[in-house]
């Protein structure tokens with residue numbers, strides 16, 4: 001008897017392996033014209049796993065204090081064997097993960113994957129996207145370099161504009177009135193304990209929902225598939241889809257490795273809290289659309305402070321996006337075109353203002 005069959009027999013006897021894995025063997029994934037978009041969620045998951053692994057390696061040498069953080073990252077990059085590569089992979093994977101999470105969100109939007117009964121999958125996904133941005137924001141400060149220091153000052157200043165809770169939020173994020181070593185230690189806590197904990201729980205919920213509800217078929221593709229035989233309408237998850245997914249992970253690993261090795265992540269100069277802010281301070285690219293919008297709004301719009309208005313508008317837009325499945329139901333005709341229109345507008349707005357932010361400086 002082959003070794004695997006014997007192992008399976010043993011596992012089945014002890015733990016009921018066949019019964020445990022039955023859902024996996026029965027699980028199928030729909031096939032249609034746009035089904036390749038289904039790989040994006042999995043690629044985001046892969047990049048998250050890379051983050052966890054490389055983050056743990058960085059933790060072996062990183063020190064979260066204002067006097068040692070910069071030097072410890074410098075040490076990782078110059079003295080630790082392959083330390084530069086691990087740090088570069090961690091930084092590139094963070095950026096790619098946010099990119100693929102955005103792409104996954106938009107693909108789910110255009111393919112109507114958020115609709116009943118998948119409302120909670122969408123909501124958990126949106127919270128995961130916010131958390132991913134939180135990972136980026138908190139991680140950016142950790143090397144304690146000039147750019148990150150001042151970008152964190154600007155970013156937390158903006159958080160301070162939130163009506164009512166702004167002041168409290170600013171002090172909570174900074175661990176005091178100013179960006180200091182206390183902010184660094186706090187951001188470190190967010191980055192390696194709080195955010196990973198919440199993200200793991202939400203990810204488990206997100207994936208359990210996907211598993212429980214199966215993957216959706218876009219409404220536009222349903223009629224077309226009706227006449228097809230079963231084997232052309234769906235493929236088995238195990239091993240057919242899983243092997244394709246692993247190929248997508250392999251490609252993602254290739255892109256990630258090439259970027260990390262050919263364009264190693266820079267460190268810059270150590271932050272000096274007493275120096276004046278250098279020119280061209282800007283946030284990470286995924287915050288640029290908000291940052292640039294706030295820059296473009298006049299100081300006062302009627303009687304309201306311009307920045308406050310911007311913060312309120314983004315807050316409202318984020319909340320509406322989060323709750324989209326509850327008010328954009330397909331049985332209402334206006335929502336069918338409305339959601340696609342809103343998706344195209346959001347994509348164009350984010351791309352346009354981001355590009356403008358880099359060109360205008």
Ligand code: HEM
Pocket residue numbers: 037038039040041042044045048101102104105108112113114118121122123124125126128129132203206210214215216217
């Ligand atoms: C860390 C971030 C995320 C990870 C790791 C993740 C992972 C996944 C995976 C593996 C799937 C199944 C395959 C697929 O449909 O692509 C999936 C499906 C789904 N995700 Fe995500 N996701 C994330 C973020 C998001 C975001 C930002 C949204 C949208 C707001 C979202 C909404 C959904 C929905 C609605 C489905 C079901 C799609 C369908 O049935 O057609 N996810 N996710």
